[in-house]
Amino acid sequence: MSKEVSNKQIIFKDYIHGFPKESDMILKTSIIKLKVPDECNDAVLVKNLYLSCDPYMRSRMSKIDDNYVPIFTPSEPMSGDGVAKVVDSSHPDFKKGDLVTAIIGWEEYTLIKSTETHFIRKIHHTNVPLSYHIGILGVPGMTAYTGFYEISKPQQGDTVFVSAALGAVGQLVGQFAKLSGCYVVGSAGTRDKVDLLKTKFGFNDAFNYREETDLDAALKRCFPDGIDIYFDNVGGEMLDAVLPNMKFNSRIATCGMISQYNLKQAEGVRNLLYIMAKQIRMQGFLVYHYRHLYPKLLDLVAPLLEEGEIAYVEDVAEGLESAPAALIGLFSGRNVGKQLVRVASD
Amino acid sequence: MSKEVSNKQIIFKDYIHGFPKESDMILKTSIIKLKVPDECNDAVLVKNLYLSCDPYMRSRMSKIDDNYVPIFTPSEPMSGDGVAKVVDSSHPDFKKGDLVTAIIGWEEYTLIKSTETHFIRKIHHTNVPLSYHIGILGVPGMTAYTGFYEISKPQQGDTVFVSAALGAVGQLVGQFAKLSGCYVVGSAGTRDKVDLLKTKFGFNDAFNYREETDLDAALKRCFPDGIDIYFDNVGGEMLDAVLPNMKFNSRIATCGMISQYNLKQAEGVRNLLYIMAKQIRMQGFLVYHYRHLYPKLLDLVAPLLEEGEIAYVEDVAEGLESAPAALIGLFSGRNVGKQLVRVASD
Structure with missing residues (x-):
């Protein structure tokens, strides 16, 4: 029997007009098994460490037919870029303990059923802060x-x-x-x-x-x-x-x-x-549409980071509960630097 | 003694706001000698045959500091692209009888003192209507x-x-x-x-x-x-x-x-x-800023014209006096095709 744990989630309430409010997102606690279900092939269960708050997410909160990014589904968790740690995996390329970046839910644990649509990728450069993988290296x-x-x-x-x-x-x-x-x-x-x-x-x-x-x-x-x-x-x-x-x-x-x-x-x-x-x-x-340039970014930035010749300022909100306020803060310019939410340290 | 003739001109009255009116341009008759003055080296005196009316000319009628085209000078003739015939020349490249395109005044005769700033160019393709040189070939x-x-x-x-x-x-x-x-x-x-x-x-x-x-x-x-x-x-x-x-x-x-x-x-x-x-x-x-492409235009269009495989519709107003109305007509879409003014036939 695999362990069941509580899984706090930030739920997207419904499509909005105008400025987003904290009440457009609801904290909910569900239960999750810390194991990939048997019927899920090539799936990865991750524990979420960092969430990224990005201005484009506002576009996902309105019901627009021809949107350039997929819109959120009401009553489902918000989602976005994040850093996570693999808890269980039925996918040959990922194993327990791997650190990854992926599109994850705004929740403590996410079951990633499609590694392709979630753009899951193993983290290799571990000599920089983990959060940089959804910032300067993301x-x-x-x-x-x-x-x-x-x-x-x-x-x-x-x-x-x-x-x-x-x-x-x-x-x-x-x-x-x-x-x-x-x-x-x-x-x-x-x-x-x-x-x-x-x-x-x-x-x-x-x-x-x-x-x-x-x-x-x-x-x-x-x-x-x-x-x-x-x-x-x-x-x-x-x-x-x-x-x-x-x-x-x-x-x-x-x-x-x-x-x-x-x-x-x-x-x-x-x-x-x-x-x-x-x-x-x-x-x-x-x-x-420019993913093919990623190696060029790494070639440029990785040595600069190593030599301390490039700076990157982050604004880290603590705890999943702070995510709605952190996202909203982007639109009044409350953040100083890249806005993140730390869901867990490890 | 060289012959003196009358030279009708369309004078630009003063800078305007809003839609241009016919009264912003004044018909005036002056006198001109049909000879390049002795003190003018490399000058060309032309008899104007066709004037071009173009939307961009509206920008020349307003006093804008940082304009993308030179603005008109009040009390001077309007000017623009045209087809003309050389009457007299002190420039080695042009002789009496040459057909040219150039920036000419809105007048019957223009003395072109600077062939460079007036972009004077001899017409070579004479098997197409003359007016095409300020239209499809211009x-x-x-x-x-x-x-x-x-x-x-x-x-x-x-x-x-x-x-x-x-x-x-x-x-x-x-x-x-x-x-x-x-x-x-x-x-x-x-x-x-x-x-x-x-x-x-x-x-x-x-x-x-x-x-x-x-x-x-x-x-x-x-x-x-x-x-x-x-x-x-x-x-x-x-x-x-x-x-x-x-x-x-x-x-x-x-x-x-x-x-x-x-x-x-x-x-x-x-x-x-x-x-x-x-x-x-x-x-x-x-x-x-793309003049260097002119040979490419000619390569494409000249054979098509010869074979009748490209059409070009012009709207020709008769007489210099009709020029102000022809120009203004552009802004209500009165013209059908390229708007020209025929000043003289030959």
């Missing part, structure tokens, strides 16, 4: 790598602007830009974040967008000769202010539009004529 | 070629949508798309234009945007599986409707935004999140 790292190197095509000396610059992705884009010999400026929503960008992450300059009465003036102050690359994490009003400040033949990597996700109707962007007048290339990307 | 041809082949990167079987599809550029984009094995749909503003697109130009389908109460529904009807390439001549509301109908990895060539040029404030475009969600590449271009 999807945020890949997003920064893809958007900067693959989409933005940086040249030495380029001027680079990054919004949400202290986020999970932005902090890496800024450091990649510096590694590429670019001049980089970031925007963030608090003075502390602005200080961090300039001191810890080596941004050439940074500004607090909440304190600027005129975003266009702020951008002109930081980029008197214009912007070669805009790494867009926020969309909306900031994008509109950036467009007239782009240089001829410049690039916009459309990574995310966090300022828009909770609005009933997205803000209208008026300055699109600059796309033509400045020969701007504005290009969107979804990191899931 | 800037509109180059614009269609650049935006379609260079920016949109068509693949056989792609679905292509062209707005302002019967304009100077759109009619060619549609035909290029057919030549490339694409499925192409155009929008225009009258039933007659829609008929022409389907009958004369071989568009697979077309619709009258003024008769559609729901642009999104019209696009879904024409493109049930989505759009691979949007050749955008209009911007604004149509662009907003197109974005959700784009396919994954699709392209938008931002050629112009004629719907926006006369507005005090551009319309806000709300559906930009699709740029990310559909991995759209939206790219602007100014044809003046």
